[in-house]
Amino acid sequence: MAELSGLLDPNFMRELEALRRRLDVRARSAGPGERVARRHGSSAEFEEHRAYEPGDDLRRIDWLAFARKGTPVVKQFRAEEDYVLRLLVDASASLGFGDPRKLEVSRRLAAAFGYMALRSAERVQVLVAAQSGARALSRTHPLRRGRSGLPGFLRDLDAISAGGQTDLARAIDETVERSSKPGLLVVISDFFDGGPVTLALSRARAAQHDIALVQVTTEAEVNPSFEGDFALVDSETDASVNVTLDPAAIEAYMLRFTGLVEELRGFARKHSATYVRALNTEPLEPIVRRFVARAVD
Numbered sequence: 228m229a230e231l232s233g234l235l236d237p238n239f240m241r242e243l244e245a246l247r248r249r250l251d252v253r254a255r256s257a258g259p260g261e262r263v264a265r266r267h268g269s270s271a272e273f274e275e276h277r278a279y280e281p282g283d284d285l286r287r288i289d290w291l292a293f294a295r296k297g298t299p300v301v302k303q304f305r306a307e308e309d310y311v312l313r314l315l316v317d318a319s320a321s322l323g324f325g326d327p328r329k330l331e332v333s334r335r336l337a338a339a340f341g342y343m344a345l346r347s348a349e350r351v352q353v354l355v356a357a358q359s360g361a362r363a364l365s366r367t368h369p370l371r372r373g374r375s376g377l378p379g380f381l382r383d384l385d386a387i388s389a390g391g392q393t394d395l396a397r398a399i400d401e402t403v404e405r406s407s408k409p410g411l412l413v414v415i416s417d418f419f420d421g422g423p424v425t426l427a428l429s430r431a432r433a434a435q436h437d438i439a440l441v442q443v444t445t446e447a448e449v450n451p452s453f454e455g456d457f458a459l460v461d462s463e464t465d466a467s468v469n470v471t472l473d474p475a476a477i478e479a480y481m482l483r484f485t486g487l488v489e490e491l492r493g494f495a496r497k498h499s500a501t502y503v504r505a506l507n508t509e510p511l512e513p514i515v516r517r518f519v520a521r522a523v524d
Contacts, residue, residue, distance in 0.1 A: 234338035234381055242512055246519045247343035248283055252310045252411045253437045253499070276300040310437075311352065311370065311410030312344040315402050316387055318357040318365065321419050323389030325445040325507040330389045332507045333415045333443050339515050340413055341371075341380050348373045353383040354405075356398035356416070357390070363397035367405060396422035399431055409435035418442050418487060425494045432498045439501035439518065440491055446506060448484070451477055495523045 235243075279288060279299035287301045314337045322330040341351040350372045359365035368383040395416060402412065412431055418424060418440075432438055488504070495502035504524040505514045517524065 234335050234384060235342060239339070239511065240342065243339055243343050243515065244346065245280065246515060247346055248280075250343055250347075250519050251521065252312075276302060309349055310344075311350045311406070311408065312341060313352050313354060313402060313406065313410055313412045314341060315354045315356055315398060315412065315414045315416075316384075317393060317395060317398075317414075317416030317418075318355050318387050318389050319393040319420075320390050321417055322443070327507055328389070329417055329443045329445065329507050330387065332505060332511075333441075334384045334387060335511055336441060336443070336505065336514060336518075337413075337415055338381060338384055339511060340518065341384075342377065343519075345371065345373055345377050345380060350410075351376065351380055353380065353387075354398070354402050355387055356393045356395055358392045358394065362401065363394040364401045364405075393420070394422055395420040396424045396427035399424070399427040403431045403434050403436065406434075406436070410437070411439060412436045413439040413441060415441045415443065417444055417448070418491060425490055428494055428500075429498070432500070437500075438495075438498060439503070439521075440495060441503050441505060441514075441518065442488075442491060443505045443507060446508065449506065451480060492523060 276289060276292060277300065279301050283301050288299050289302050292300050316330075316333055316337055318330065322328070322333060325332075337353065341353070344351050350370045352370045353366075353368040354364055355366040355368075356363060357365040366386075369379075371377070371380040371383075395414075395418070399412075399414065406412075414428070428438055428440075491502050494500060500523075501518060501521045502523045503514060503517045
């Protein structure tokens with residue numbers, strides 16, 4: 228089913244299968260699920276055995292069954308709790324740049340994160356951050372669940388295109404307002420937004436959401452090498468400004484960019500969140516591994 232989209236390929240999915248059992252989500256949604264409940268006192272009902280795979284928790288091996296059969300098997304449980312993975316994807320015009328485009332990388336990463344959750348029988352929702360009238364969310368897709376939800380989930384991602392402006396802080400607030408229960412909120416963006424994004428993220432954290440930030444950029448944005456006189460056009464507002472890109476201007480830009488990175492990194496460290504930086508030309512697998520490891524890049 229997944230190959231219909233082009234966002235996931237078989238080799239990538241095999242890598243995701245090995246990684247998905249290592250993903251630790253700290254916010255639970257108190258709904259019926261198929262993961263081992265982590266809260267003290269929660270009960271979990273044994274469901275079935277499956278073959279042991281590298282990366283599985285050794286504490287879940289059924290050693291009696293191993294002794295009988297001679298091959299390691301892992302216990303699977305139907306638990307009382309699950310989580311909702313909400314993927315907030317920035318679709319503003321600035322994500323339409325790069326080769327490959329930043330939005331394409333964002334969609335493929337969102338597909339990877341959602342695939343891991345769906346294959347673990349969790350719920351996944353795609354939300355699109357782009358201006359739509361008075362709203363900062365242009366689209367709120369329905370919750371998808373389990374393997375049967377994968378085709379619809381990939382169609383949701385395929386439908387996203389870059390254009391116009393967005394207010395990422397408001398999009399985060401609207402996402403929290405629309406969430407009946409907390410879960411893992413993943414914000415995928417270049418974060419080139421002048422609004423109070425980290426304040427909105429702090430409000431989401433106060434509402435008990437687990438937070439993961441994925442910043443997608445290009446090499447030119449991280450290490451600009453332009454020199455000379457340019458007429459720069461804002462991709463979101465079409466406003467034009469004449470600038471001279473000399474060493475002083477590049478240094479000023481780098482200070483602002485470094486400040487943005489430190490602000491996001493500082494938020495992640497303070498709130499036990501994930502912060503992963505992704506170049507558009509970087510292979511996806513290492514990015515996903517850092518995401519699963521809950522890294523702060």
